[in-house]
Amino acid sequence: QVQLQESGPGLVKSSETLSLSCTVSGGSMSAYYWTWIRQPPGKGLEWIGNVYYSGITNYNPSLKSRVTISLDTSKKQFSLKLSSVTAADTAVYYCARRGSGSEDGSNYYYYMDVWGRGTTVTVSS
């Protein structure tokens, strides 16, 4: 059974860089998009970005200038760096596994079926 675990500082100073890692246990990293999502207090889910097992990345356009997601398959980890943080970046940060499939060979579906428990990051001034 695949499990994900986020790790990193729970407190980051304003204007600095937030760095989190997600460790994958119990399964392979192949053929999945490894994804970061965040949820500010009392608000909804926001996709930050993902990295395919090949290393190709996709980022939320609203965060793209500040985000870097990377993959280390040898350590079975993927990481998030978010630069120049402000109070608006205070949130619970989740890592997740995003898979895909098709029922007819031409239309694909996507899903995040494994999630970490989330880690709270607070940006302080």
Next chain:
Amino acid sequence: SSELTQDPAVSVALGQTVRITCQGDTLRRNYATWYQQKPGQAPLLVIYGKNNRPSGVADRFSGSSSGNTASLTITGAQAEDEADYYCESRDNDGNHHVVFGGGTKLTVL
């Protein structure tokens, strides 16, 4: 990028049927995926593709889609179904960007 619109709140009487909807242009070309989130917990995948449930998800949850609207239906809602529900889909921009709906708070009366 695309947007997905959900009603902020919906209520249902215990044992009745409720439909939670998600609207957006990207749903004309891409499937919606549905997640349930209870307070203090990570989201849980409940529906993906045309109408697929992961193992362990109750069969009272089902999904459907028409045009630009996807729906999550709970047939015979239970008290434990009270939660926030989020739809998400691949963006229409041709990349593997993801967009979430704003979420629907379901109250079971």
